[in-house]
Amino acid sequence: MTNSMNNIEFVNDLVKGTVEVVKSEVIDKFQVSFEIKKNEVHLLLTKLKSAGWIQLSYLSAIDWLEENKFELIYILMNWEKPVYIQVRTKIDRENPVMDSILPIFGGAKYYEREAHEFFGIAFPGNPDYEKQLILEGWDDIPPLRKDFDPKAYSDKKFPQRDYPQDYSVKDPKESKQAKREARKQRAESLRGGKKQ
Amino acid sequence: MKSTKFTPASKLSKAEIDRKWWEVGDFFRRNSLWMLMYCTGCCAIELPPAMTSAYDMERLGMGPMATPRQADILLVSGYLSLKTLRRLIYTYEQMSEPRYVVALGSCPINGGIYHDSHAVINKLDQYIPVDVYVAGCMPNTESVMNGFVDLMDQIKRKTAVGWKKYHENNAWYKENQKTSLGEVVVHDEFHE
Numbered sequence: 001m002t003n004s005m006n007n008i009e010f011v012n013d014l015v016k017g018t019v020e021v022v023k024s025e026v027i028d029k030f031q032v033s034f035e036i037k038k039n040e041v042h043l044l045l046t047k048l049k050s051a052g053w054i055q056l057s058y059l060s061a062i063d064w065l066e067e068n069k070f071e072l073i074y075i076l077m078n079w080e081k082p083v084y085i086q087v088r089t090k091i092d093r094e095n096p097v098m099d100s101i102l103p104i105f106g107g108a109k110y111y112e113r114e115a116h117e118f119f120g121i122a123f124p125g126n127p128d129y130e131k132q133l134i135l136e137g138w139d140d141i142p143p144l145r146k147d148f149d150p151k152a153y154s155d156k157k158f159p160q161r162d163y164p165q166d167y168s169v170k171d172p173k174e175s176k177q178a179k180r181e182a183r184k185q186r187a188e189s190l191r192g193g194k195k196q
Numbered sequence: 197m198k199s200t201k202f203t204p205a206s207k208l209s210k211a212e213i214d215r216k217w218w219e220v221g222d223f224f225r226r227n228s229l230w231m232l233m234y235c236t237g238c239c240a241i242e243l244p245p246a247m248t249s250a251y252d253m254e255r256l257g258m259g260p261m262a263t264p265r266q267a268d269i270l271l272v273s274g275y276l277s278l279k280t281l282r283r284l285i286y287t288y289e290q291m292s293e294p295r296y297v298v299a300l301g302s303c304p305i306n307g308g309i310y311h312d313s314h315a316v317i318n319k320l321d322q323y324i325p326v327d328v329y330v331a332g333c334m335p336n337t338e339s340v341m342n343g344f345v346d347l348m349d350q351i352k353r354k355t356a357v358g359w360k361k362y363h364e365n366n367a368w369y370k371e372n373q374k375t376s377l378g379e380v381v382v383h384d385e386f387h388e
Contacts, residue, residue, distance in 0.1 A: 058237070126259075135315070136279055136282070138313075150313055154311065154313060154316075154318070157376060160306070160319070161318065
């Protein structure tokens with residue numbers, strides 16, 4: 001099993017024999033991704049763990065605003081067969097709940113807390129998922145959701161610096177932009193002349 | 197033989213003697229500045245060339261210091277998130293007086309490239325007094341050194357009075373801190 005293409009075939013057979021795969025993609029010879037249904041994630045992760053993918057490298061979420069879905073990505077690593085497996089699943093965005101994978105991968109504890117803090121996804125089964133981890137005293141919708149406007153929040157929450165009028169260049173005669181444009185046009189006209 | 201003993205032309209008043217002592221104190225103060233480096237952002241990369249043989253900061257009597265109680269300068273380099281700011285205010289309040297704040301880069305001035313971030317503050321001088329700003333993103337090492345020379349000059353001319361302002365306007369600073377940070381005390385699982 002030293003050949004990495006063999007490894008990917010092995011993974012393909014293993015996953016497709018276990019669960020129904022919605023979409024799969026071979027990203028490169030060390031990385032392969034499978035999109036599966038929400039209720040089969042635990043089954044697949046258990047199977048992969050017993051097949052040697054013992055390390056949960058990452059758990060993250062993506063907000064697909066137009067589809068009205070959150071996508072959860074579990075990335076697993078095997079130290080014997082060097083292939084990263086991405087297990088992807090889409091969950092409802094309105095009421096985002098995903099059962100915790102804490103019994104399978106203990107290391108998911110903090111990843112799940114992070115996903116709850118930044119996306120608002122609930123992880124029943126993880127005793128601490130609602131505890132504050134990174135943001136302190138947060139008072140708005142979770143900040144990595146696509147419908148959160150960081151600029152509006154920043155303007156509302158933090159004072160901006162006012163600059164005196166005379167420091168900003170607003171006189172069109174002094175505009176560097178216009179001068180730059182003129183210089184560029186002249187340079188281009190000269191270049192055009194040379195070509196012919 | 198002429199005496200080498202210094203005798204002033206007229207008797208000095210107590211206020212004049214005090215002023216002279218402050219001048220002597222300021223001379224030593226500005227020639228032995230120890231910095232507490234709060235390197236949160238990219239501007240910190242300008243400090244190694246400032247400290248090593250290229251500019252050799254130690255010839256100005258400046259050096260790094262590990263603890264806030266023994267430091268004179270609080271060096272804030274780069275962006276400050278709310279979470280960092282809360283700790284920065286703690287650190288600043290632990291420092292002994294007189295204490296000076298030097299802010300590097302455009303982030304402490306107006307938020308810099310993070311001006312629209314949900315977690316990064318836009319004006320540092322709302323929360324703690326800043327004596328010297330070094331502008332630029334990032335400032336080059338010459339301007340960093342120039343900032344320190346400016347600070348020394350300010351100490352000489354007695355205009356580096358941020359720490360006094362913090363006493364005089366403490367209510368204003370506290371209110372600003374509270375508006376943006378909520379309660380300034382840290383409550384999380386690691387501090388309880």
